[in-house]
Each structure stands twice: as C-alpha cells, then as structure tokens.
Amino acid sequence: MITSALGAAFGLSTFTAATLTYQHRLAISSDTGINVAFNTLGNTTAEATPVVYYGRSRDDLDMYAIGTSSSYATARSTTHKVPLRDLESDTQYHYQTCLDVYGSCLRSPTYSFKTAVSAGDHAEYKFAALGDMGVMGSLGLSSKAPESVEDFSKLDEGERSTMKALIDNQRKYQFILQNGDFAYADDAGKEITSGFIDRIPDEPLLQQMSETYELILEAFFNQTSEFARSVPYMAGVGNHEQLLTRGNMYTDELTNHTIMVDDIPTGQRNFTFYKDKFYMPGDESGGLGNFWWSVDVGPLKLIQLNTESDIKDGVPSPGARRDPALEDYGEPNEQLEWLENELRSVNRGITPWVMISAHRPWYGTWRGCPGCLEAFDELIVKYGVDVVYNSHIHLYERLAPLANGTVDDNELNNPRAPWYIVSGAAGHYDGLDDMPDNIAVESRRLIQGEFGYDEFTIHNRTHLTHAFVASKNDSVLDISTLYKTHEYKHD
Numbered sequence: 001m002i003t004s005a006l007g008a009a010f011g012l013s014t015f016t017a018a019t020l021t022y023q024h025r026l027a028i029s030s031d032t033g034i035n036v037a038f039n040t041l042g043n044t045t046a047e048a049t050p051v052v053y054y055g056r057s058r059d060d061l062d063m064y065a066i067g068t069s070s071s072y073a074t075a076r077s078t079t080h081k082v083p084l085r086d087l088e089s090d091t092q093y094h095y096q097t098c099l100d101v102y103g104s105c106l107r108s109p110t111y112s113f114k115t116a117v118s119a120g121d122h123a124e125y126k127f128a129a130l131g132d133m134g135v136m137g138s139l140g141l142s143s144k145a146p147e148s149v150e151d152f153s154k155l156d157e158g159e160r161s162t163m164k165a166l167i168d169n170q171r172k173y174q175f176i177l178q179n180g181d182f183a184y185a186d187d188a189g190k191e192i193t194s195g196f197i198d199r200i201p202d203e204p205l206l207q208q209m210s211e212t213y214e215l216i217l218e219a220f221f222n223q224t225s226e227f228a229r230s231v232p233y234m235a236g237v238g239n240h241e242q243l244l245t246r247g248n249m250y251t252d253e254l255t256n257h258t259i260m261v262d263d264i265p266t267g268q269r270n271f272t273f274y275k276d277k278f279y280m281p282g283d284e285s286g287g288l289g290n291f292w293w294s295v296d297v298g299p300l301k302l303i304q305l306n307t308e309s310d311i312k313d314g315v316p317s318p319g320a321r322r323d324p325a326l327e328d329y330g331e332p333n334e335q336l337e338w339l340e341n342e343l344r345s346v347n348r349g350i351t352p353w354v355m356i357s358a359h360r361p362w363y364g365t366w367r368g369c370p371g372c373l374e375a376f377d378e379l380i381v382k383y384g385v386d387v388v389y390n391s392h393i394h395l396y397e398r399l400a401p402l403a404n405g406t407v408d409d410n411e412l413n414n415p416r417a418p419w420y421i422v423s424g425a426a427g428h429y430d431g432l433d434d435m436p437d438n439i440a441v442e443s444r445r446l447i448q449g450e451f452g453y454d455e456f457t458i459h460n461r462t463h464l465t466h467a468f469v470a471s472k473n474d475s476v477l478d479i480s481t482l483y484k485t486h487e488y489k490h491d
C-alpha cells in the first residue's frame, strides 16, 4: 500500500504495510557476489524483512535473498543490506527489491547489473573514480551560489555536473569508485548561516542544521541511485563523513547559543551515515566494514584505505578537531597489519595491477594527511604498488611516481615507485580550490577550475592508461599511460 510509505514519510515509527524501496546502491563483494543496499522511508528497524528477487532472465526472477536493516536516530530512512552470493561471474542479472512486512511486499522496478570479471581475466578493464562529490542542485552544487564562492566553483548555467556525467556514462565502467567525501551534509550549518539556505526563524539553528543534514543525504543518495542501482558504487571514507558541521562551530543568533560537538545528535557524528548507508566488502576481504577493504577483479587488486582514523598506533582523525564520541575503529596498527597482509599475498600472475585508494593525499602540492606518509609509504614501495589514488584537494594533480619523497627517474616508463594521482574535483557546495603559488616538484600536471572525474583503463598486464575527464562534456583534459613490467619481486 503506497499510503504506508507516505505514512512513514511523516514519521510513523512502524511499518504497517508494504513500503516503497529506493536509493539502491550495489557493491562488488567478489566475482560471484554483489552487496545490495537500499532504503525505505521512515526511521525504523521494526519487524520487516528486506528481500531481493533476482535472476538471469528479466521475466523470471527465480531466486531471492534476504538481509538486515539498520537506521539511526535522526535518519529519515532505513537502510537495508542484502547479500547476493553464488552468482556467475561476468554475467548480467536482473533484480527487484522490496521490504516484506507481514507477507506484503511492494517490489521496486526491475534493475540489472553485471557481476565482476574474475581475477586473472586480463581482458581490457575500465573503471571510473572520483573524489569529493556532494549533492547537486538547490542543497549543494548548482549554478547559483553565494557571492563568497568563486565563479569557477559554480556550475555554469546548463553545465552538466559530475553526478549527471556518471549517470550518462555508467555503462562504460565495471564499477565507479568514490574516494571519500559524500554529499557534504556537514555543510548544512555553513549553507544556512551564509544565507544559501533560508534560515527558519522559529527553529533553533541546530535543529535546522540537523534536519538539513538528513535532507542533503536523502537528496544525494537519490541522485547516486541513478547509476549505483546498475553499476557497483564502491566507497572509501573521507573527512566529511565524520560529523554534522565542520570548521567553526556555529552560534545561533536567535538564542545566542553556540553549537558544540557534544550538542550534535549521536546519529550525525562518528561516521554514522557512512557506516549505515554503504555495504562494502570489508568482511569478505578481512578488512573493516566500509573503512578498509579490497577486491580482486580482472587484472586488478584494488585496496581502499581509511585516512580518517587508525592510521598508525590508533591515531584518530587527522582533522584538527576530534569528535569526543569517536569510537576506535580498530586496534592500533590493525589497518597497517591488514594492508601488509593484503600486499604480501598478491599474486601478480593473477592480478598484475595493484592500486591503493585513500582519501587524503600525502604527496603533491597540497598535502593533507598528517602521519600518512610515515605510515604508508614504506609498505607501498616495498610491495610495488602501481598506482595510489588520492582525493580531498578540490582540483586535479597528476604526480610522478614517488618513493620516500623522491621522484622515480623512470617516470612512467617502468618505474619501481608507485604513481600518484590526486583528484578531488567532482564538485560540491563551495566548489573547487584555488591554484597554489608554489607547485610541488613532483607535480606533472595540475588542473584547476574544471569539474571532472578519472577513468582508468587497464589494457593488459603491462599498460594502464589514466584520463581526467571533464564532467561537462566528456573531453579528456589529461591522459597518460603507465608501463610496468611487473617483473620485480619483494622480499
């Protein structure tokens, strides 16, 4: 009954009848597994069972799987996670989702996906990656922004956003990776106090910020669903997932009350929405939930790291401000020990290419990852990682291969050192970063003022091409090919 979904939208705390499902997000579990996440309106985990019906034939969804549900105090929707297992690799499936409530189940439209190519298949492999993508439209990035925002940080009238580019181009890619900073819901306070969003006079500022935070998340995951329901949407954590509001705490001019971290609802800090919404293969890869994980697909081992906590010795967020409610997301050095195991166990005959994705960059013109160089560089060099992909800085910078702070003289012609790319220019509320005055010696190409994303093409076991693509028109703004023989051996 559709009326129940409307009821949930108005805050009813239990499901009384079938509820619409939306905001689908797929993720690779393995070549034979897909993790399906989706949402239903209303904040509840009451007695109801999320179900995915699926099959090889669009007209005969002859299998089903059930999953689990979660939510948090301020959420406007409930997240459901359903594992699909024992699938055929590199195969198209069709599926519908629903939430079964007392035997009543309102199915979604039929969507489809393709399972991952098995590791060891060295046919050409293409995927997209991006960093720092916020909600598009009236709550985030658009052609309208306050005067304080630089012109190059806004979309031109009618300009296609990165979100739309990914929706348009999704079928080109085996998966789409966002390397941190989703939605920018933590800009809610800034958007309200700057006048970008009208202040509601009779509402305490914190309450409006808190409600706006969830509205931004809802809008963002509605938008990403347009590609993530069909192509795996792989996620790594960034600093903007940490908590409602960033930078300065805000003072409510109506009450003169200054908002402090302790005032923020528990559901809007501590990476809560990031943990809730995504369904990454942390368990499958021996990692930690959505925080660090890996997949082996085709010619590639992709390792996603967490630069926000547990970098080394249990170091908390490298941000200037630590949430006192921040839990420890692992034992000291747990991430590094897992990383070394992952790297030590790579079989280059199966996955010749090893790429690490991590939100904050520790090389380049604008570095922003205290402790990361010391934590990661030695391991990454020792085990011959091919590419390191960073984001966080809101521009594009291609670097040279680097080890221990030194440029590899071979550059892209069979370097021993990992090749670094920094790309955080997908776009969000206050847009892109200025070009710095002093460019790092390892910088090889720096592009400012263009919204874009990255396209990786692995041609074979020796050649990988990276391109930075303009979101507005698919033009290639920078392209280069890395040649690696992969013949060295680590200790």
Ligand SMILES: [Fe+2]
Binding pocket: 132, 180, 181, 238, 239, 240, 359, 391, 392, 393
């Ligand atoms: Fe960031």
